[in-house]
Amino acid sequence: MSPFSKTFALLVLSLHVGRAVSDYLVPTYPAPVDLTSNQSSVAASWKNLTSILDGCVQGKDLSASAAALKGVDNITFSAGLFSLHDPGAIKLQYHHTSSEVKTAKYGGTRQVDANSIYRVASISKLVTALTGMIELSEEDWNRPLSEVIPDFVKDRIKGAAASDQTQTVQWDKVTLWSLATQLSGIPTIGIPIGDKYSPGSGKKYGAPEVNVTAFSPCAVRVLNDPTDQYCSASETVATIDNLPPNFVPWSTPVYSDLNFMLLGVAISNITGKSIPEMYRSSVFGPLDMTSSYDVHPTDKTNEARAVIVGVPEMDFAQETGIATPSGGILSTISDLQKLGVGILNNTLLSAEATRKWMKPASHTSSLSYSIGAPWEIHRYSHPDTGRVTDLYTKLGDSGWYGGVVVLIPEYDAGFTLLNAGTDLHRAQKTFVVLDFVTNTLLPALEAQAAAEAKRSFVGTYKSTDPNLNVTLKIAVNATTPISVHSDLVVSEWSYNGTDVLAGPFFGGVQPRLEQSIPNRAPQGSPGEVAFQLSQQAQLPTYTAAMPVFKEPGASVIGPWTGFYMSNGDFIATDALRWGGFPASTLVFNVDAQGNATACTPLADRVALQRV
Numbered sequence: 001m002s003p004f005s006k007t008f009a010l011l012v013l014s015l016h017v018g019r020a021v022s023d024y025l026v027p028t029y030p031a032p033v034d035l036t037s038n039q040s041s042v043a044a045s046w047k048n049l050t051s052i053l054d055g056c057v058q059g060k061d062l063s064a065s066a067a068a069l070k071g072v073d074n075i076t077f078s079a080g081l082f083s084l085h086d087p088g089a090i091k092l093q094y095h096h097t098s099s100e101v102k103t104a105k106y107g108g109t110r111q112v113d114a115n116s117i118y119r120v121a122s123i124s125k126l127v128t129a130l131t132g133m134i135e136l137s138e139e140d141w142n143r144p145l146s147e148v149i150p151d152f153v154k155d156r157i158k159g160a161a162a163s164d165q166t167q168t169v170q171w172d173k174v175t176l177w178s179l180a181t182q183l184s185g186i187p188t189i190g191i192p193i194g195d196k197y198s199p200g201s202g203k204k205y206g207a208p209e210v211n212v213t214a215f216s217p218c219a220v221r222v223l224n225d226p227t228d229q230y231c232s233a234s235e236t237v238a239t240i241d242n243l244p245p246n247f248v249p250w251s252t253p254v255y256s257d258l259n260f261m262l263l264g265v266a267i268s269n270i271t272g273k274s275i276p277e278m279y280r281s282s283v284f285g286p287l288d289m290t291s292s293y294d295v296h297p298t299d300k301t302n303e304a305r306a307v308i309v310g311v312p313e314m315d316f317a318q319e320t321g322i323a324t325p326s327g328g329i330l331s332t333i334s335d336l337q338k339l340g341v342g343i344l345n346n347t348l349l350s351a352e353a354t355r356k357w358m359k360p361a362s363h364t365s366s367l368s369y370s371i372g373a374p375w376e377i378h379r380y381s382h383p384d385t386g387r388v389t390d391l392y393t394k395l396g397d398s399g400w401y402g403g404v405v406v407l408i409p410e411y412d413a414g415f416t417l418l419n420a421g422t423d424l425h426r427a428q429k430t431f432v433v434l435d436f437v438t439n440t441l442l443p444a445l446e447a448q449a450a451a452e453a454k455r456s457f458v459g460t461y462k463s464t465d466p467n468l469n470v471t472l473k474i475a476v477n478a479t480t481p482i483s484v485h486s487d488l489v490v491s492e493w494s495y496n497g498t499d500v501l502a503g504p505f506f507g508g509v510q511p512r513l514e515q516s517i518p519n520r521a522p523q524g525s526p527g528e529v530a531f532q533l534s535q536q537a538q539l540p541t542y543t544a545a546m547p548v549f550k551e552p553g554a555s556v557i558g559p560w561t562g563f564y565m566s567n568g569d570f571i572a573t574d575a576l577r578w579g580g581f582p583a584s585t586l587v588f589n590v591d592a593q594g595n596a597t598a599c600t601p602l603a604d605r606v607a608l609q610r611v
Helices: 003-016 041-057 064-068 087-091 123-135 150-158 176-180 217-224 233-240 257-271 275-284 321-327 333-344 351-357 426-457 563-572
Strands: 076-083 093-096 369-371 376-381 388-398 401-408 413-420 459-462 470-476 488-495 512-517 527-534 585-590 596-601 608-610
Touching: 041 064, 041 093, 041 426, 064 426, 076 087, 076 333, 076 426, 123 176, 123 257, 123 275, 123 321, 123 333, 123 388, 123 401, 150 233, 176 257, 217 233, 233 257, 257 275, 257 321, 275 321, 333 401, 333 413, 388 426, 401 426, 413 426, 426 488, 459 596, 470 596, 470 608, 488 512, 527 563
Parallel strands: none
Antiparallel strands: 076 093, 076 413, 369 376, 376 388, 388 401, 401 413, 459 470, 459 608, 470 488, 512 527, 527 585, 585 596, 596 608
């Protein structure tokens, strides 16, 4: 047996181990279409979650859940789901109005709902990045700031003699894409926004007094009057002229509000249009986000919908100026639901552009967290199987306001949550709510997708050609533990009397079905779905494979011996072919409801009708 054949034989062992597996990044099953009916796992789970939240905020629940959610009643928040395939999902909402908002002395709403206007903080970065994706070319994204912002050209020439990379930002190496992906290495904010210095405070912090006149007029103005946060683009550049970088560009992701302030300036300079103008024409208008703003609304109708906590001039009504692309937008969960659906539906970008955009640009030091543009990608691990679902999120948290938008491409669904409150632990308490939402919603979406896939594809498929005798059966895996990634398997496959599963292609193994190309037909229209047949060892990590593969000569002791056991599908997706076509690909015809009507094994070159 050749080394490759021996390794391949070891890979087949995967279906006989009771461990979690992790296959392709694409969805295992077609996305669920029913999130709201009485038969939906998602609707049932959401109802249970709202019952738990009700009990906690009303002080009626004394369970462990109540202990974890203690203090949440002091936070005002609104949460809501969305789905590409079930428009009714936007009605799955939860709202809680704290006593602080009910009795706010500065006006605003007294009862929050889907149309209540919150500050969304750094969710603004997602809107800015999407605006750039629409307005800029690939070439634009790779241009350095020294080309795009004239002030940096002048500053770079002025500092050209400085070669010390620890003290000088290399603006000719900082591109727009490095800003969007948090890989620029530039300061997080800079002076004056977020700077702790104030005259006479040096002894308190153990730091020297600073000659503020050396900074730009904007910095001096803000230090003297913290309520005046407005700085022009040129003033902002001047304030960061002499600040050192955190890292050289492309070294590591580091969260930076300044990245998106400068990105806003750069997009505006390239297009010749203002950022507010582009928000409205490129994003808010096309997605019908009629309650989203780059400055706080002042008309009485919208003021009555405002969620006001703290002092308006410092919080809800703050003028954010150049910081708007980083954290100055105001919106509602209704509008953010539209934003999520618009992204998943490729409303503003092509499907190819969206798929390219929704990918990691860099890892962090955490195995469960990666960074995109500007995605904060949580790698959620399902508790019952260990399989991973990527959550493409953008979190916001500034002052007394915060929120998040979560897109889950695997299920063509997501959720959003906005919150407000002067409670000093607002952010941490909101994170607890987010964990409850995530831990409730993700397993329910997976269960619903699996249930719908079983109804849609399980069955017998036969040839109608009298000269051929081909039968293929799709079944639910009844023998392998639930930790196997997909529950759908080929249980029988015969071609003119030959048992295909028992032959050289599959060696007696019932391969599992992993969706490879989803149905691209318009909603409610017939289409096609492709699946790969997987029989590879596919554990989440090489460490997960160590206790499984312990036989002499086949043991996993580290990353190299565990490579095939955790990357089997990546290595051998269509390694088995017949006459140029893969033996591992099945293409299903589906009707308008997504139910399979026929199956074509590409190697057989024959359409089998579902009977």
